[in-house]
Amino acid sequence: MKKWYRSRVDQKLGGVVGGLSKYFEVDPNIxxxxxxxxxxxxxxxxxxxTYFIAWAIVPLEPVDEPQAAEKL
Numbered sequence: 298m299k300k301w302y303r304s305r306v307d308q309k310l311g312g313v314v315g316g317l318s319k320y321f322e323v324d325p326n327i328x329x330x331x332x333x334x335x336x337x338x339x340x341x342x343x344x345x346x347t348y349f350i351a352w353a354i355v356p357l358e359p360v361d362e363p364q365a366a367e368k369l
Contacts, residue, residue, distance in 0.1 A: 302358040311352040 304315030307325050314332060318325035336344045 301355055303352070303355050305358045305360070311348070312357070313348055313351045313355060316355060316358065 299320060301320045302316050303312035304319060305312065307315030307318065309315075309329070314328050315325050318328050321328075332344065332348075
């Protein structure tokens with residue numbers, strides 16, 4: 298079963314979008330642009346609150362995964 302983790306390697310702020318891109322297997326820049334677009338469409342506050350809630354709830358990627366261990 299796939300699990301969603303915050304990325305240790307591909308992060309700009311908290312690794313939430315980097316983790317989502319790994320989970321859905323898409324380019325993280327596309328998701329970052331989509332998040333930015335969502336900010337402007339819905340207003341900045343709902344997206345920022347959702348991002349910080351995800352940052353607090355979603356666990357950080359374990360170090361024992363090969364990709365994360367290489368970059369640390």
